[in-house]
Amino acid sequence: MSNLTQRTLTAIVAAALAIGAVWLGGWVFAAVMGAVAVAAQVEVYGLLRKAGADPFVPLGLGLGLLTSMRAVIPGSLNLLVLGGLVVLLGVLYRRKATPLLDASATLFGVAYPAAFVGSFVALRLADPPWLVGHDAFWLTTAALFGIWGTDTFAYFAGRAFGRHPLFPRVSPKKTWEGAVGGAVGALVVVAGFKLAVLDAVLTWTDVAAIAFACGVASPFGDLVESHFKRSVDVKDSATWLPGHGGLLDRIDAAVVAMPLVVLYLDLTKGLT
Template identity: 35%
Template sequence: MKTRAITGFFFILVLIGAVLLGPYAFVSLFSLLAICCVYEFYRMVHTENIQPLLFWGVGVAAFGLVLVGSILLGLLPYSMLPFSIVAVLLLYIAALFRKTVHPIQDVAYSLFGLIYAAIPFIFFMSLGFVEDTYNAYIPLGFLIILWTNDTGAYLAGRSMGRHKLFERISPNKTWEGFVGGVILAVIAGFILSHYFGFLPLWSWVCMSLIVGIFGTLGDLVESMLKRNVGVKDSGNLLPGHGGLLDRFDGLLIAAPLVYLFLKNML
């Protein structure tokens, strides 16, 4: 528990620091985290019958994230974005040169790794630029709500949890924990609206509901993935916490939806 607390404290400190230090630190750190998540995904699903194109997949993820990050920072025009699609198509060609039993299955897992572990981080980074100029307090608010939801779910689940949410996927999650997490996330949204007044109250509340509901579903989806491949943690990079995907599972579904909500609202 002590190791978990120390790791969690410093990890949160690094994330908050990167967000507040400015657009270059923000984009650089979260691009690196996304690349590591893609690598972690490929390592997690790798078996004798499933062999994702690790080198090519991580390379495509790195290329796409650097490209999108450069566009967000204003270093490259949006017209460069289609080149990321060309890079993805190279995965098909790379599979031709590998002598594996199920090449199409390998390509499918490689593509799923990009969709699951890289693209959501692009949406999260885009939250910082949803108003065109960099605003650190939108991604920071997202992270605070996400962490608050996790805390509320844990506390409510431990103290009042009786009814299982998806027992076959995650035996420890309960409806009481789910509701408690969403309620605490909404309370966090109310508080953030007071300090970060550039968004109206109702926007923060809607954002909190999206994060609370879909952050929990993201957690369950990752649990389903780990159960499917027979692992307890996605990795061991963070002592006491498992892997990066274990820490960002809620972000993977919630971030794209929050971005779409804010982009259409602003």
Template identity: 35%
Template sequence: MVGDGTDPPPELGEEEAGDQPAGSEASTPESDEFTDRDYIRSTTREYKGLAEAVARAGEEDVEQSAVAESIPGVGTSVVGFEDVTGVEEEDPEQIEQIDRARRSELALRIATGLAAVAVFFGSLYAGPLWVTLFVVILILVAVAEFYQGVRQVGFTPLAFIGLPGAAAVMYVAWNSGPSAVGGVLAAVILASGLFSVVAGRNYPLANIGVTVLGVAWAPVLASFAVPIFRSPEAWGLTTGLVVLTALNDIAAFSYGRTLGKRRMAPTLSPNKTVEGFLGATVITVLAGVVIGRFGLLEPLTMQSATALAAAISVFGPIGDLAESAVKRSIGIKDMGSSLPGHGGVLDRLDSFVFAIPTAYLVYLWFGHL
């Protein structure tokens, strides 16, 4: 059949010469049509030798290289050994510099922590007024750090109302007890609202909210420490609170770093793990049992010391998570830098702020206050 377009296609890879049957319309010089035959022939020529090239490539030694990838929150970059570790694979000098920097930072953290502990217990030994004044200073710094932190994301807290309000909370707690600080909190809300109306500030609801939160968070919760400081058994009660809270925090960090696998609150604090929480709880409760069993801190008994340890193991981490939620919402790592090597004051008081009212209630329950 000649010129009917039904001739079978040639085999792939066949030479061009003589592969067009005589009489085919597609093969005539006069025709400009691009037929199936032309398509097959052209694609065959294009990929001729592809299999051999692939085989040769598989036999060659290819040096592995870094991968360019888009990482959420980081951006597109080259990911290699030095990008992950921060140093080149064979740079012992730079590794040593990093180790020295870490040791220096650790020494600074220890020195700052020991200094703060020495000042605190020295003021506690001096008397309830002195330790209360020391805590007031810490609270005012913490509130100022919080206000500075929320300013970074566009809020405008009324610090000239919030800071005096925080001092007033501690003053009222000294004179009338923590149950009377509600009046101060109401006055802060009223003053913030009146100023926002008179001054015509933008976003009054948000700015009033962060102003009041600065007073209601650390100052109000820390005010429950005042009756503990003024107790005849202030030394034992305060030491028990501080030691168990600090021990719980340290144990959670240690167990979480060495054994932690399951994240406890991945959204709020990715570094906190279930294993760290459980290990810290066990260590803290055992410490409470030892304190009560051997009468190390009068007037704590076996029951009250164990109950205090268990309560701190629950509410201390909640205080840490609460601060983590605030910091994550405003996108900062530390609330401040007032304590060298530790960050801000509120970063170190987050667990204590929730542990203090918890200890106050435990002490009331067992008749220690």
């Protein structure tokens, strides 16, 4: 089986599972996102170990699970603050030569990717007056498809028209032409959702802002993760997803784009 076939099949199965979880919503979706956050965080800690850090893995994963599911866990902020203090105290009782690096690495994994993954839960479980019926499902799905559409359109636009490298130091194959194609793709996808199911929810300004978050932030999320991997001389964050490497390799764009979508909607419309 070719790498492209593996990538395609894995992406189809992952997308189907993701949309199914989004449809179920509630605690089911929050638990799925918590599992995704922890799995990706394990991969981040693996990269950090290769960089010379020794994070508090069990404690960090517990805090990561908590922050990714904070929308459904009362008092989560207080628990996160307490956990952060435990990390700081923990370095005092460790006989390690890198306490600053270890504490920083632990808390970094809580933020990236775990806290960012929590934005998916915050959007899907949001219940403001302007979201009724299945609006939260469709809005979350529109953002996901906007992110996925960016990747797909960028790939084909880059292959067809790519001439000018976007960030050659990190990813020589990514081009400005591909990035523009991805941004156009995000706009087409999100506009399609507005016309089909979200016309009463999104204005055209909202469409442009969400498409910008998906189409512009997504490539840089991918570049950042590529930069992290190159810094420790690894190709993939893990090897358990056929054709994709690790889970972080699959969601690196989404964990940067989705928080921006949520931030925009919360600032302009209110999600709580």
